[in-house]
Amino acid sequence: MRVFNFSAGPAALPETVLQRAAEEMLDWHGSGMGVMEMSHRGPEFTSIAEKAEADFRTLLGVPDNYRVLFLQGGALAMNALIPMNLLGTKTSADYVNTGEWSKKSIEEARKYCRANVIASSEDRKFTYVPPQSAWTPDPDAAYLHICTNETIGGVEYFWVPESGDVPLVADMSSHILSRPIDVSKYGVIYGGAQKNIGPAGLTFVIVRDDLLERALPVTPSVFHWKAQAAAGSMLNTPPTYSIYIAGLVFEWLLAQGGLAAVERSNVAKATLLYDCLDTSELFFNPIDKACRSRMNVPFFLRDESLNDAFLQGAQANGLVQLKGHRVVGGMRASIYNAMPVEGVQALVDYMKEFERSRG
Ligand SMILES: *Cc1c(COP(=O)(O)O)cnc(C)c1O
Numbered sequence: 001m002r003v004f005n006f007s008a009g010p011a012a013l014p015e016t017v018l019q020r021a022a023e024e025m026l027d028w029h030g031s032g033m034g035v036m037e038m039s040h041r042g043p044e045f046t047s048i049a050e051k052a053e054a055d056f057r058t059l060l061g062v063p064d065n066y067r068v069l070f071l072q073g074g075a076l077a078m079n080a081l082i083p084m085n086l087l088g089t090k091t092s093a094d095y096v097n098t099g100e101w102s103k104k105s106i107e108e109a110r111k112y113c114r115a116n117v118i119a120s121s122e123d124r125k126f127t128y129v130p131p132q133s134a135w136t137p138d139p140d141a142a143y144l145h146i147c148t149n150e151t152i153g154g155v156e157y158f159w160v161p162e163s164g165d166v167p168l169v170a171d172m173s174s175h176i177l178s179r180p181i182d183v184s185k186y187g188v189i190y191g192g193a194q195k196n197i198g199p200a201g202l203t204f205v206i207v208r209d210d211l212l213e214r215a216l217p218v219t220p221s222v223f224h225w226k227a228q229a230a231a232g233s234m235l236n237t238p239p240t241y242s243i244y245i246a247g248l249v250f251e252w253l254l255a256q257g258g259l260a261a262v263e264r265s266n267v268a269k270a271t272l273l274y275d276c277l278d279t280s281e282l283f284f285n286p287i288d289k290a291c292r293s294r295m296n297v298p299f300f301l302r303d304e305s306l307n308d309a310f311l312q313g314a315q316a317n318g319l320v321q322l323k324g325h326r327v328v329g330g331m332r333a334s335i336y337n338a339m340p341v342e343g344v345q346a347l348v349d350y351m352k353e354f355e356r357s358r359g
Helices: 015-023 043-058 074-086 099-108 211-214 225-230 240-255 259-278 304-316 341-358
Strands: 068-073 092-097 113-120 144-147 167-169 187-190 203-208 296-303 329-334
Touching: 015 240, 043 068, 043 240, 068 211, 068 225, 074 092, 074 099, 074 167, 074 187, 074 203, 074 211, 092 099, 099 113, 099 144, 099 167, 099 240, 203 211, 203 225, 259 296, 259 341, 296 304, 304 329, 304 341
Parallel strands: 092 113, 092 144, 144 167, 167 187
Antiparallel strands: 068 203, 187 203, 296 329
16 A cells, blocks of 8 residues: 655655556567666667656746756755856855755855855744845855755745846755746756655756856866756766656646646645644644745644654554654655645644544
8 A cells, every 4th residue: 555655855756657667667668678778878768868858848938048957966966066067257156045955055065165145044943035135145146046945944935036147046956846937037946856856866957058158177077067968968877767757757747737737736735734734733833924835844743742643643544754854853744746635635634633632
């Protein structure tokens, strides 16, 4: 029996995608081989990779002057590769600190440049996004970096900052494809695939093509965006199976009607869970309502001595991976695209029953 898996990542995948992958495991489309066994330069895998990129572009409405790269190393590698690829002749970059993933980006960037923290929500334990009126940007910064969905804290941007001529760089690891976005407002959008796209091992970078001229000479070739763009992300062997599964997920999203339809479903799921939290005497979510993440919902029990009982009962009900990140404690339900509304309903039903009997 499959459980409802609330893991923050690697995260649940759509069941139909897993079934299709299973059917195609030994023999992809009559080729007599599985996708993992294919040459990345052969016609079969080339068609898989091209379709995956085309569908990703269609879903997000990526303009023609942006390149889509499928790389490796995860978002954490990108924390170093962003300054390497974007500093050019500049020596500093601006960062907004909204939580644990922002902090990681800042720490890593400091190996390569001056990373100015131009706004932070640390004063209130990362429960909000600082309004742009409080930011102190440097017009000469190489770029302005934000994390648009803090996976650990559960804080999401529902607006796009204005950065003028400074390219806006966004870590969208944990909410990419959860709703439509205006790609043209960003210079670079990047993230790991294992939250809302597919298996671990795949990292996507969407980069405006005029920004490809700024890489430092020391940038490793396989992480050099311009070189990878020229090579169709195949300067070296790409994570072929992860790209294939991502492609199946993209097809699944398109079949639902694209990201506007996906967003309606995500709003419904998030509303169900936050309404439960807001009407409970036992459970609560500490994040400002205007920036509560639709993908990652941290919550706490007012009586923390009930935490273990809550988690054990959840497990017994087929609701798994609800323990919060060690940095914030409590609970966290990650409800990415692949989580069906039935899973959120089952969690809410369990929470109400737990509160009635134990709270
Ligand atoms: C998971 C996550 C990361 C780290 O991704 P890796 O693939 O492990 O490098 C970075 N940023 C955000 C917002 C994340 O959710």
